[in-house]
Amino acid sequence: MKFCPHCGADIAQAIPEGDDRPRFVCNRCQTIHYQNPKIVVGTIPEWENRLLLCRRAIEPQAGMWTLPAGYLENGETMIDGARRETREEAGADLKTLAPFALFDLPFINQVYVMFYGPLASNLYRAGKESLEVRLFDEADIPWNERAFTVVRETLERFFRDRAAGRFLLHTGTIVPPPNSPFHHRNRETST
């Protein structure tokens, strides 16, 4: 952030009085522009014991398989956002959703909220952000071509729970893989 979205003047990084960390502060109107984590909402869509995955058409991780997920929008509930993302990316509708996992990803300033739910039918098709959408048996999950650590963490917990005959609510912090650029990423973000 270089210019004030309110008045267009230059922005500086400064610790405001009474605060304990640097913020983007306008040099003219003094407005403090806070930066906060974003919420990603997604689903684990199931049909006759198989899960619906999407192969990403866009970066990051283009060509890799993922669960339907995306940023929660203003004015939207988390469940509504998770349904919307599933419709947009996989052309699929879900029945009743239940919360399954709540993950912190502090290295990229995100929180993931994943819901589990059966598909309303076996109708689905790739949306604009997907190359391909397919149902997978557990044995066929493309583990070596999956996008994002949080997808692996979600799927592993899901199959463990399903084998045990009950779904728990999962919480935890996702750590970036060792070769990830996020390993040395600073806490501050800039836009």
Add this chain to the structure above:
Amino acid sequence: MKFCPHCGADIAQAIPEGDDRPRFVCNRCQTIHYQNPKIVVGTIPEWENRLLLCRRAIEPQAGMWTLPAGYLENGETMIDGARRETREEAGADLKTLAPFALFDLPFINQVYVMFYGPLASNLYRAGKESLEVRLFDEADIPWNERAFTVVRETLERFFRDRAAGRFLLHTGTIVPPPNSPFHHRNRETST
């Protein structure tokens, strides 16, 4: 948002190609500035069957009683954020925290994540944003002087669960009170 935080040029509201809703788009550099919900993290701090509440020193709802809560910061996990807010507002440390409630507040573009936990000791004191901090028995909760619907919804569920001898994970959507200005609030926000 009136000026582009990247280049300082004028911002217009427009529906970008492939999108389905208006965004803030820079007239010069074409950057799309997305607006997304914020996460509020808070706690239900308990000491010998009593709950720790804070009387707010600042608007909104100055003078009213609330649970410690505030915006999640970049680079922070939800549990760490909830502990930080409890220290800042109530000068108190918590033992092990467990997730208790996950609320959507789409009318103000917020998600609340509330954790339950016993206090580490009976040491507490009002921080800068609190006029007063006090432990309350259930019978003494100042229901008529409490801030925010989400606090009432959290406390009611907490006492119900405690009486039943088990804590559930609660989810739901908070609706603004009938006399609230948010009743006619538009979906779009501006900064």
